[in-house]
Amino acid sequence: METADKLAAVDRYIEAFEKADLGMIRALYADDAVVEDPVGTDPHRGIEAICAFYEGALGAGAKLALSGTPRCAGNAVAFPFQVILPGMKMDVIDVFEFNDAGKVVSMRAYWGPENAIPG
Amino acid sequence: METADKLAAVDRYIEAFEKADLGMIRALYADDAVVEDPVGTDPHRGIEAICAFYEGALGAGAKLALSGTPRCAGNAVAFPFQVILPGMKMDVIDVFEFNDAGKVVSMRAYWGPENAIPG
Incomplete structure (x- = not known):
């Protein structure tokens, strides 16, 4: 997978949150993807659980x-990146892994309570 | 493992580079650790290969x-973080995974050519 395609996936991910567009999120992930957010918690397995x-x-x-x-x-x-919510921000690092079809098969999000920023 | 201990390991890692102290690097890693830097290349397996x-x-x-x-x-x-070398910098994200003894068992470094910054 080309670097440009991986960067485009990150851009679409951020745009999906901007537009609150669940369809854009769904389109990024493989059907059998696994999302662990944050790392160390029970993963969401499969596109329906992820959505x-x-x-x-x-x-x-x-x-x-x-x-x-x-x-x-x-x-x-x-x-x-920062997750921005009313009244707080959170510093996070996400790792996407892609399959050969260019879909995200694994997302692991790294963050903990100490990464929360009031305001 | 406590959050404070993980943060201390990151601090020691940075200090080890500051002091060019290979002994500090060795002390951070488990004997059977694996280092993949950058992700997608052949890993360094075991403490001697890592050192x-x-x-x-x-x-x-x-x-x-x-x-x-x-x-x-x-x-x-x-x-x-940034790796700082004479004439260039590189934006990198490292992920450390720890064993129950508090040693790093896996290090994965994410960076590519597009993360190089001249000067």
Whole structure:
């Protein structure tokens, strides 16, 4: 998978939150993808469980803003960003892994309570 | 493993580069650790192969500077930083995974050519 395609997937992910567009999220993921958010919690397995998870985040009005350059390596991209919610922000790093069809098969989100920023 | 211990490991890692101290790097890793830097390349398996890898980086005078807050989750920490070398910088995200003894068992580094910054 080309670097440009991985970067485009990150852009579409951020745009999906901006537009609260669950269809855009669904289009990014493989049917058998696994989302672990945050790492260390029970993963969401399969596209329906994943969409249910994102429906909650989009419904809460979460927006994303990159806080550094995405880093592409192998079949993956890691990118730092802030989740912006009413009254708080959260520093997060997501790692997407892609399959040969260019769909995200694994998303792992790194964040903890100490990454929350009031306001 | 406590969040404070994971953050301390990141601090020691940066200090090890600052001091070009291979012993500090060795002390961070488990004997059977695996380092994949960048992701998608052949991993360095075991502490001796890992130390040989870092010996090259330290010998080249590489220094590290955090470019955002480390994100702790589960048994891992992901952190964004710049590698600073004479004449260039590189944006990187590393992910450390720890074993129960508090040693790093897996390091995966995300970066690509597009993350290089001249000067």
